[in-house]
Amino acid sequence: MQTKKQKFILYGGSFFVIVIALFPFYWAIVSSLKSGSDLFKTDFIPPSFAWQNYVDIFKEQPFGRNILNSLAVAFGTVTICLTLAISAAYALGRVSFKGRSLLLLTILSVSMFPQVAVLSGMFELIRTLNLYNNLFGLMFSYMVLTLPFTVWILTTFMKQLPKEIEEAAILDGASTWTICFKIFLPLLWPALVTTGLLAFIAAWNEFLFALTFTVESQARTVPVAIALMTGASEYELPWGKIMAASVVVTLPLIFLVLVFQRRIVSGLTAGAVKG
Amino acid sequence: MVQDGSRDKWSLGLSGNSSQLTKYRVRSAWLFILPTLLVLCVVAGWPLLRTIWFSFTDASLSSLGEREFIGFDNFLFLLQDEDWWQSVSNTVVFAIASVTLETIFGLGIALLLHANFKGRSWVRTAVLIPWAIPTIVSAQMWRWMFNDIYGVINTILMKVGIISNPLAWTADPSLSMAAVIIVDVWKTTPFMALLILAGLQMLPQECFEAAKVDAIHPLRVFWRVTLPLLKPTIVVAVIFRTLDALRVFDLFYILTSGSTDTMSMSVFARQQLFDFQSVGLGSAASTLLFLMIGLTTIFFLKIGRSKSDQQEDA
Numbered sequence: 001m002q003t004k005k006q007k008f009i010l011y012g013g014s015f016f017v018i019v020i021a022l023f024p025f026y027w028a029i030v031s032s033l034k035s036g037s038d039l040f041k042t043d044f045i046p047p048s049f050a051w052q053n054y055v056d057i058f059k060e061q062p063f064g065r066n067i068l069n070s071l072a073v074a075f076g077t078v079t080i081c082l083t084l085a086i087s088a089a090y091a092l093g094r095v096s097f098k099g100r101s102l103l104l105l106t107i108l109s110v111s112m113f114p115q116v117a118v119l120s121g122m123f124e125l126i127r128t129l130n131l132y133n134n135l136f137g138l139m140f141s142y143m144v145l146t147l148p149f150t151v152w153i154l155t156t157f158m159k160q161l162p163k164e165i166e167e168a169a170i171l172d173g174a175s176t177w178t179i180c181f182k183i184f185l186p187l188l189w190p191a192l193v194t195t196g197l198l199a200f201i202a203a204w205n206e207f208l209f210a211l212t213f214t215v216e217s218q219a220r221t222v223p224v225a226i227a228l229m230t231g232a233s234e235y236e237l238p239w240g241k242i243m244a245a246s247v248v249v250t251l252p253l254i255f256l257v258l259v260f261q262r263r264i265v266s267g268l269t270a271g272a273v274k275g
Numbered sequence: 276m277v278q279d280g281s282r283d284k285w286s287l288g289l290s291g292n293s294s295q296l297t298k299y300r301v302r303s304a305w306l307f308i309l310p311t312l313l314v315l316c317v318v319a320g321w322p323l324l325r326t327i328w329f330s331f332t333d334a335s336l337s338s339l340g341e342r343e344f345i346g347f348d349n350f351l352f353l354l355q356d357e358d359w360w361q362s363v364s365n366t367v368v369f370a371i372a373s374v375t376l377e378t379i380f381g382l383g384i385a386l387l388l389h390a391n392f393k394g395r396s397w398v399r400t401a402v403l404i405p406w407a408i409p410t411i412v413s414a415q416m417w418r419w420m421f422n423d424i425y426g427v428i429n430t431i432l433m434k435v436g437i438i439s440n441p442l443a444w445t446a447d448p449s450l451s452m453a454a455v456i457i458v459d460v461w462k463t464t465p466f467m468a469l470l471i472l473a474g475l476q477m478l479p480q481e482c483f484e485a486a487k488v489d490a491i492h493p494l495r496v497f498w499r500v501t502l503p504l505l506k507p508t509i510v511v512a513v514i515f516r517t518l519d520a521l522r523v524f525d526l527f528y529i530l531t532s533g534s535t536d537t538m539s540m541s542v543f544a545r546q547q548l549f550d551f552q553s554v555g556l557g558s559a560a561s562t563l564l565f566l567m568i569g570l571t572t573i574f575f576l577k578i579g580r581s582k583s584d585q586q587e588d589a
Contacts, residue, residue, distance in 0.1 A: 257403045
């Protein structure tokens with residue numbers, strides 16, 4: 001039974017939290033729909049719906065290309081990462097062998113690396129491999145960000161699969177390969193969606209490597225493009241366009257969050273709470 | 276028939292056979308991990324070692340190949356560099372302030388989401404959105420809101436009457452630190468809240484029912500039951516967030532307009548590496564940051580271990 005006071009706290013608190021969480025995004029939408037001098041007045045509802053900013057980012061800037069770059073890098077990263085992580089997670093989650101916990105700890109500690117600690121070494125490596133200013137260079141460097149936590153989360157999911165299935169498979173003479181990819185993989189689909197999503201978001205949002213390892217605006221990913229967007233002069237930032245670009249890249253993420261929120265939450269907590 | 280035969284052998288537990296099986300499984304386990312380990316060695320181990328090596332040289336970006344070993348000179352230089360110490364103190368202040376605020380707000384939101392009421396799922400969805408927005412995008416959105424002349428935050432604060440003149444949020448060093456902390460708290464409190472919520476949902480319900488039966492005041496229950504039980508979850512969340520906060524780059528890079536008073540350690544290191552082209556010095560700064568994060572991790576692990584030992588003794 002909730003008293004009136006409790007109800008007031010619950011709904012008041014909820015309202016407050018929702019407003020704070022959503023206002024910046026709402027303000028970005030409002031600003032992106034203002035043109036000319038309207039942008040500099042703080043009206044909370046745009047006086048007219050001016051779509052020019054949205055047209056401009058695709059016409060004046062290579063923003064369409066930047067989005068394609070980001071999509072390619074994110075999908076590439078997720079694909080490579082999951083392929084590697086599935087087999088590693090099987091070994092770490094289902095087979096007991098000497099040095100397993102040390103290996104898991106080492107992999108986890110890689111995810112604690114500050115990105116900047118590998119920056120100059122990675123820069124040299126990427127130039128040597130001729131991957132500078134190249135999307136493959138970004139996918140390559142993103143492995144250091146996404147692979148450790150992908151392995152970690154998938155390992156916790158692997159551990160939860162029932163033992164009986166594996167025992168039955170072993171009795172039937174199934175090879176490790178068959179057990180991992182033919183028997184467990186289909187059961188792991190939900191976990192793969194979760195980890196894939198987290199890796200996708202990490203790659204889509206990454207900034208430091210993308211800023212450092214690309215140089216032409218054609219090769220940039222979305223975060224770099226938004227960070228370096230300039231207007232007619234250096235001191236006059238095109239806020240309307242920056243906000244339009246921000247809204248464009250955030251909408252798909254909000255869509256993903258709405259559709260997959262349960263999976264995202266389970267992935268986040270599986271990685272941390274059980275570890 | 277063949278299958279039956281092998282099953283018989285298995286159930287009889289013929290030791291030779293099962294240890295052969297174990298050997299096979301261990302061997303394939305190593306084969307399965309090998310690709311991941313190789314990739315991690317190439318993308319993490321090797322670059323890290325190279326960075327540490329560069330930090331003992333005078334390498335510059337334009338001529339990475341021609342470098343000379345100069346011992347600890349880069350580190351000695353950093354120890355006397357005021358800008359470096361400024362960036363260290365900025366990073367530490369930022370980490371402590373933002374993680375503290377995130378823990379408090381995260382706990383509050385987690386308790387809110389744990390309560391049973393209509394519309395709870397709406398709050399959870401709304402809270403996930405700041406987490407999903409790219410850091411760069413949220414930094415830009417807030418930078419626009421913090422704009423000294425046209426920013427909506429100054430307008431609101433002036434209308435409410437908290438300030439009488441617009442504040443230069445991103446230009447004034449102390450204010451821009453506040454701005455960075457505000458944006459980070461806005462963006463990462465959801466992560467904290469979700470972790471703590473998961474911890475709350477795993478707590479044994481009996482304690483709370485017993486407290487209810489005894490009509491103990493909710494606040495007392497919170498301090499005496501909920502918080503102690505939640506402590507392990509909160510500690511893990513705080514460790515994750517602290518290590519993350521110490522390497523902050525994006526927010527400082529966007530929100531503080533690159534002045535030397537308001538740099539984080541990562542921003543300082545990258546500026547040395549690529550804007551000033553002194554790879555040696557930048558690598559030394561990166562190495563120090565790496566050491567700092569490593570020591571913090573060990574410190575947390577030690578505390579966690581000794582605490583759990585104490586609990587076992589008691």
